[in-house]
Amino acid sequence: MDLLAYFKTLGWWEALPLFLAENLLVLLLAVGFGYVLQAVFGRRRSLASVYQPVSGQQLRYAAYTLLLNTGITFAGFWLWRQGFIVIREGASARLVLDFAVLFLGMDLLMYVFHYAIHHTPLHRWVHGLHHEYPEPQPLDLFVLHPLEILGFGGLWLALMVLYPAYFGAILAYLVVNVLFGALGHSGVEPFPAAWARRPVLKYLGSSGFHFQHHQDERHNFGFYTSLWDRLFGTFAPGPLPQAHRPPANK
């Protein structure tokens, strides 16, 4: 099915409930994926105590995030229909380049935004909510202040306006974005320890990489890779899984 052709014919009031359902599905799949990771890796590779109960506050903010993400999807749809966002159709070798631009571009933009949040009063008023959870759980990926959601969503829409990417690259990026988010808040480390020494793999943002940021707010502001943290001197390696840590000195 040609999704873009379908979206071209979609009425505004048909689009809104469709985007709400799509964002709800993404939320459920992301949280579900986090729990699958906990079920598979929880016994041997946990970074924290897994299966913590979900509070009313977490559910409330996840619901706000769902509504705001739906609004951002709708804003992107409007910008596309008005011609401000151009999406390339079909397939070409440039798909790979487009994916790399979106992946590394968003990683850099979010690094700068996240670093700025931490070094201004916004940290206390806006980002402190996400940092109420030093041992993040799957739902915490969506436990963000509404202003942060608008900030991250605004960066994404700005990049879409500036860079006309292939549709396939946009879809692939969106899937990878959710996978990294779910991974970073799963509380377990599926990446083998040897990856930390492999040439390309060591730059991937592991679960421990973001977990470390929840434990120590001076490091690891990136999301998908450790490239920008290494470049700007804010990188710290993630913790070992609990089962691999040396026993504490008495």
Ligand SMILES: [Zn+2]
């Ligand atoms: Zn932070």
Ligand SMILES: [Zn+2]
């Ligand atoms: Zn987080």
